Amino acid sequence: MADAPLYEAVGISKSYGHVTALFDVNFSVNPGEIVGLVGDNGAGKSTLIKILSGVHPPDRGKIRLDGVERTWKSPHDAIEAGIETLYQDSGLAPDLTIGSNVFLGREKLKPGILGRLGFLDQKAMERQAAEELKRVGIAVSGSRRTVSDLSGGQRQAVAIGRAIAWARKVIMLDEPTNHLGARQSIEVLSVMRSAKEQGLGVIFISHTLPHVLEVTDRVVVLRLGRVVRDAATSEFDAESLLGTITGLIEAS
Amino acid sequence: MTMTPASTEGQGRAAPAADPNPPATEPRDWARSILGNQQFLLLVALGALILYFYSKRSVFLSSGEMANILDDFCSLILLAVGETFVIVSGGIDLSVGSTASFAGVIGAFSMRGMVSHNDSEALVLVVGTIVCAAVGAGVGLVNAALINWLRLVPFVATLATLGAGAGMAIVLSHGIPIGDDTRAIIFSQAKVGPFSWPVFIVIGILVISWLYLHLSRYGRYTFALGSNEFAARAAGINVRRHLVSVYVLSGLLSGLGGMFLYLRLGSGAPTSGAGDELRAIAAVVIGGASLLGGSGRLSGTILGGLILTTVTSGLIISNVNPNWDQVAVAVLIALAAALQALRPGRRRA
Ligand SMILES: Nc1ncnc2c1ncn2[C@@H]1O[C@H](COP(=O)(O)OP(=O)(O)OP(=O)(O)O)[C@@H](O)[C@H]1O
């Protein structure tokens, strides 16, 4: 146990007004590990993700990356540190093209003086975005289409592709199979597996328990803002996982 | 960045139109042709208006009247350009007209002393321009502060500065125009080719604004902010800083608009920009920008501004009661908004 986890949240609490969304939550992910984060609606899963991605500051608790304590002032800091997030609520700008969305926040500028004046190398971005999406197994044709022209599933695919393409250390996917058909959902699972093979830490939120049992190495169960179980996936079956989530099976 | 897919099957594949081999006509092209069409429609409308007024009164196409329309256009379009950035970013700036008046009055105070000292006209105008721009940027900063730190919605924040700016312009000037700078009027009417030289300054500002709105990272962030603020923030964009810059830009351009009004009148009149916020917003909306943010073209705003100034001049020349002008502007806004609602394909994510 000498090695610190790749990414770790210790004693995190967070309230919205007088709703306690998280209370004293400990959570971690190791390199090359897929951790499932499950819990009923409103259990606090998305809140934890938003704290880990720098969208919200925690009220209490610490965040450590590679054993070093970090404070995210904004999502920008977390992105810089190699942490990518797929948000449950759309993280895409619908009026921008697919390519512009893939490069949002890290635009390529033209070489030379034009670049220094802030002008975009749109062609290079569109081309590279198309390649990048293809590489992670996402073929939405035409990176110059605006996202508002895409179906829900296609948008989801673009958002996943963007996160996978940029992640260097940790990737957090908040209900990535939302809007996706059965076959596309299986695709997402394999995308997560290959991220794991690359040595990334993967955090997977889902209500589809068979997926969670199939792909994860470890499962963390949240109930009403508290961690009620953190155990190897092999210790669960479909019934016991559901029971732990709903509270029918009390935590040991 | 070096992920290899477990399979080359696309996730978007089963959904319609996600074929790996893109069909020849993509929805994007189709959408663009609609947008292109809208600009084309505006151009047709502008041409029709000009022909109509020309057929009624042939003086409409006289060089004197054209110069009038252009002058009118110049002071309006500066406000409308700033308004375009603000509206694309998902906000609204109601203060542009009163900022122009207020900046014009302050600028006129600063220039009055120099005029009476008989300083060189160019120097006077440079100083006046700087003062007007600075005052305008200051008002923009106040707007940004009210929105960013007091968390007021842009409508309320800029309504407050509209009132404050208009009021202060009247209080400071005691309601009368400041300065009597006939030299400035004459100086600013010096022609370079067919147009007076300030027209070229406005053209320069339009070109730079177009480049920055549509081809630069600054413009990209402006669209992203208006399209989905959460997405912009989650992508690591400093949305607060960007929002501040957009309102400061709008204020600065409004201040310059105030300077243009000074050049036309030879004075800083406290009500010179009154009502121009409506015209500026109208130009942007007629130009096809959505008040929801995230879409718009500067070329549309320019055409919208030309249409508005043409209608105004046309009505004046046709000896119509000038108060009809406001009604005409209102009708144009309503028409443009109705057209926008009919435009297909815009879904919010
Ligand atoms: N921005 C917010 N403002 C106020 N309350 C919030 C906000 N976001 C979340 N909450 C509350 O915090 C609690 C946890 O919400 P959260 O979104 O983290 O749940 P979740 O586990 O992701 O649920 P779901 O499975 O439905 O996505 C809920 O009670 C929710 O109402």
Ligand SMILES: [Mg+2]
């Ligand atoms: Mg959630």
